[in-house]
Amino acid sequence: MLRLPPFNNSTIPPHPRRQIAGAGLALIVTLGLVGALLAILAAGGVGTAPHGGAILALVGLTTLQAGLSTLVSIAVGMALAWALNRLRFFGRGVVIALLSAAIVTPGIVVAFGLISVWGRAGFIADALTALTGTRPDFSIFGLGGIIFAHTILDGAFAARVLLARLDALPPARLKLGQSLGLRAVERFLVLDWPALRGALPGLAAVIFLLAFTSFPIVLMLGGGPANQTIEVAIYAAVRLDFDLGRAVLLALVQIGFCALIVSVSALLRPASLPTAPSQPSRWRDSRPARLGAVLVLLGLGFALLSPLVAVLVEGIPALPVLLTRPTLAPALLASLAIASLSSLLAVALGLIAALARASATRPLVRLLLGAPLLGYLAVPAMVLALGAFLLVRNAGLDPERAAPFVLILANALLVLPFALATLGPPLDMLAQSRGRLLRSLRLSGTVQFFAVELPLIRADLALVLALGFCFSLGDLGIIALFGTDQFATLPLMMMRALGAYRSADAAALAALMLLISGTVFTVLPRLIAKVPDARA
Amino acid sequence: MLKRMFLLVAASCLGLAAPAAAEDKPVLDVYTYDGFAAEWGPGPLLRAGFEKTCACTVKFTTAEDAISTLRKVQLEGPATRADVVLGLDTATAPEARATGLFVPHAVPVNGLVMAWDDPDFVPFDYGYFAFVYDTTKLPNPPKSFEDLIAMPDSFRIVIEDPRSSTPGLGLVNWIAAAYGDRAAEIWTGLKPHIVSMPRGWSEAYGLFLKGEADMVLSYTTSPAYHAVAENNPNYAYAEFTEGFFPQIEVAGILASTDQLDLARAFLTYLMSPEAQAIIPTTNWMYPVRDIGPALPAAFGSPPTKIIALDDEADFAAKAKARVDAALAAVQ
Numbered sequence: 001m002l003r004l005p006p007f008n009n010s011t012i013p014p015h016p017r018r019q020i021a022g023a024g025l026a027l028i029v030t031l032g033l034v035g036a037l038l039a040i041l042a043a044g045g046v047g048t049a050p051h052g053g054a055i056l057a058l059v060g061l062t063t064l065q066a067g068l069s070t071l072v073s074i075a076v077g078m079a080l081a082w083a084l085n086r087l088r089f090f091g092r093g094v095v096i097a098l099l100s101a102a103i104v105t106p107g108i109v110v111a112f113g114l115i116s117v118w119g120r121a122g123f124i125a126d127a128l129t130a131l132t133g134t135r136p137d138f139s140i141f142g143l144g145g146i147i148f149a150h151t152i153l154d155g156a157f158a159a160r161v162l163l164a165r166l167d168a169l170p171p172a173r174l175k176l177g178q179s180l181g182l183r184a185v186e187r188f189l190v191l192d193w194p195a196l197r198g199a200l201p202g203l204a205a206v207i208f209l210l211a212f213t214s215f216p217i218v219l220m221l222g223g224g225p226a227n228q229t230i231e232v233a234i235y236a237a238v239r240l241d242f243d244l245g246r247a248v249l250l251a252l253v254q255i256g257f258c259a260l261i262v263s264v265s266a267l268l269r270p271a272s273l274p275t276a277p278s279q280p281s282r283w284r285d286s287r288p289a290r291l292g293a294v295l296v297l298l299g300l301g302f303a304l305l306s307p308l309v310a311v312l313v314e315g316i317p318a319l320p321v322l323l324t325r326p327t328l329a330p331a332l333l334a335s336l337a338i339a340s341l342s343s344l345l346a347v348a349l350g351l352i353a354a355l356a357r358a359s360a361t362r363p364l365v366r367l368l369l370g371a372p373l374l375g376y377l378a379v380p381a382m383v384l385a386l387g388a389f390l391l392v393r394n395a396g397l398d399p400e401r402a403a404p405f406v407l408i409l410a411n412a413l414l415v416l417p418f419a420l421a422t423l424g425p426p427l428d429m430l431a432q433s434r435g436r437l438l439r440s441l442r443l444s445g446t447v448q449f450f451a452v453e454l455p456l457i458r459a460d461l462a463l464v465l466a467l468g469f470c471f472s473l474g475d476l477g478i479i480a481l482f483g484t485d486q487f488a489t490l491p492l493m494m495m496r497a498l499g500a501y502r503s504a505d506a507a508a509l510a511a512l513m514l515l516i517s518g519t520v521f522t523v524l525p526r527l528i529a530k531v532p533d534a535r536a
Numbered sequence: 537m538l539k540r541m542f543l544l545v546a547a548s549c550l551g552l553a554a555p556a557a558a559e560d561k562p563v564l565d566v567y568t569y570d571g572f573a574a575e576w577g578p579g580p581l582l583r584a585g586f587e588k589t590c591a592c593t594v595k596f597t598t599a600e601d602a603i604s605t606l607r608k609v610q611l612e613g614p615a616t617r618a619d620v621v622l623g624l625d626t627a628t629a630p631e632a633r634a635t636g637l638f639v640p641h642a643v644p645v646n647g648l649v650m651a652w653d654d655p656d657f658v659p660f661d662y663g664y665f666a667f668v669y670d671t672t673k674l675p676n677p678p679k680s681f682e683d684l685i686a687m688p689d690s691f692r693i694v695i696e697d698p699r700s701s702t703p704g705l706g707l708v709n710w711i712a713a714a715y716g717d718r719a720a721e722i723w724t725g726l727k728p729h730i731v732s733m734p735r736g737w738s739e740a741y742g743l744f745l746k747g748e749a750d751m752v753l754s755y756t757t758s759p760a761y762h763a764v765a766e767n768n769p770n771y772a773y774a775e776f777t778e779g780f781f782p783q784i785e786v787a788g789i790l791a792s793t794d795q796l797d798l799a800r801a802f803l804t805y806l807m808s809p810e811a812q813a814i815i816p817t818t819n820w821m822y823p824v825r826d827i828g829p830a831l832p833a834a835f836g837s838p839p840t841k842i843i844a845l846d847d848e849a850d851f852a853a854k855a856k857a858r859v860d861a862a863l864a865a866v867q
Contacts, residue, residue: 043611108739111739112742112746115743115746115748116746119746119747119748120692120747120748121746121747121748122746137690139731141731141732215735216734216735216739219697219700219732219733219734219735219739220732220734220735220739220743221732222732222733223730223731223732223733224727224730224731224732224733224866232697232699232700232735235699235700236699236700238607239603239604239607239699239700240603240699240705240855240856240859241856242607242610325575327575386611389608389611390611393611393612400597481599481600481604481607481608481611495738496570496571496574496575496576497576498738498739498742499570499571499736499737499738500571500574500576500577501741501758501761501762501765501820502576503741503742503745506742
């Protein structure tokens, strides 16, 4: 697969404190997960072993689905990133912001958006009926529908992360490439691919985990029990059978399997490449290449964004009524407060993790520093909710009062893998390409961070901050068991509306969350770009 | 827990052991499902109604759905703060009874529309699982499961996953109660019509409203929502000749309660004409008491052909096997 340059230990400035902080973080997250599983076992005792063959079949099905979702998402993400990097057009910023907003949109909203466009009574079917006179017979339900929905969520995220890598190519290299007259394919192979491939293993791991643990989308778009996931078996073990031991066993199967995948991806070391503060430069392509980029952008842009646009179109007319609901303001405020705090926490934790990993050289150390942080994504939602509830209760706290704090922490941990996948590659590349220089300068960790690293990753930090904010805004969270009628967030309010026949309110809330996310992704990076540069 | 014990010990050492916050009103802790206590549910009105009479404070603590409230109580065990669990149904009550966490309610139950002799739980509303459709799009709905199976493959239904949803489990029970040993055959016949089996009622009903299915598994009372709240008379439920399978929602008192009298009073209030008049247009289920004109005409009269079970406890105990068999049949 990837041919990696040999690592030279002496080229990376050693920062023992960074590694200790990173190790502490990884340890705490690991202990938290182990504690949650033990608390469940203590509450429920040893369960009945699940049927081995059935579990293998479930893992097989889920792996197939997650593998395909990952491949398609990465391919779509690369194509979109390439097209967006080459093209400049009016509304480019909005398209990028909407793409970023995709991953933070609740899965159920994306699924409904997808159905508005591709469903039996959707936009495409209506348009084809009007054109041809007969109703077309295609179905969005099935494996294809699941992968489509996952690609909207994860492919758009991949595009956003990969675009950041392409935009960070040093202008000098581009100038050189242009003067050498590189053709489109050559430019991709010589300049783009080395920049992209460093981000791919981390990105693929995160996307695989998201798809592997996806639950409502799989059930809703799967079209019946033929498409299943191991998560639903865990859900049933807790909810239907109250067999907590079995739930933990199944969770361990899922975590173990995901750990295997993550380990493999973490061992692929990112390639060394110079990187620059994100300043997209122009590149003059041949006309066919430009046309290709336009076609890719139109095709994939439509496929990925039309479901989100459908969510807006259906929800915005119902917004005025929603705004009169007395419950909206408290839910909005709670959501904004939780989102602000958890995104700041996520950025801090993500920086600790990414800086620690960038200063480590041995593959095993890098794995141990990074992999546990992905653990949160591999743990079944039901098990996490149960574990958090029991831990809070065992600690003698009132679950209801603890709910907002648990939500903040849980959301920050949820964003951590994305933070690591976004902040890791540029810091790794810096450590490897400028390591010798930094080492010879004998900078302290603080000076190195503020003078060298921070200016380089400011755009990425803004992305993580926005990501963290919007993720927390749209996350249903793990407080299913903490609940009280006195506390609500926007997504909880949306699910309540949906559960009480109020589909107009639910649509308006989905649109509102999407609007906030889009705005945050547009505004936050610009604000952060305006903060005076530390070097100035 | 520890902290509370420490405080108690400290208080008794000082000779101050007294009921916590004696000057405050007593609190009745009610565990229920989220939709019941939320903005549009019956919770807020029932709380206000009961608080007027009880000189107490009602506090709802919610979980995602009714069965999750039972799981929550089971996790908390005798240390639970809950006095009353509200929202369990006839399918889950036997399991709840078996946990030994509940105490006989000892509340007189009379004057209801149904005969009731359950010593542990009292009913507060009920409904029947049914397939709901849009009369303007489907003038001739199927009249039985066999009718439905005989429809062309393009006729689509959306049902909920029985492992994660109450109506989903209800359909498994309905078919088992109606067809016994032939249940698997019915499920196999339904398979080509099932367009989706989402996680819960919300997703399923949303898919139906978006036009992805001709019928959705819901309740006989769903059309009343559209008629009353949206002034849209176009929805109806399909009359199935096999008869309907009831879901009776019940409430019970925890053995560990410290507010036994309040809990009993609350259960009595739940069945009172005043509370029963609140429930239909907030929880969209039938009242358990004849409330006369307080019940909107759109509710119609409940279906008359009901499938009765010989042995409810035995039927409930075999739910897991039925779910597995149904899933295997549509696999």
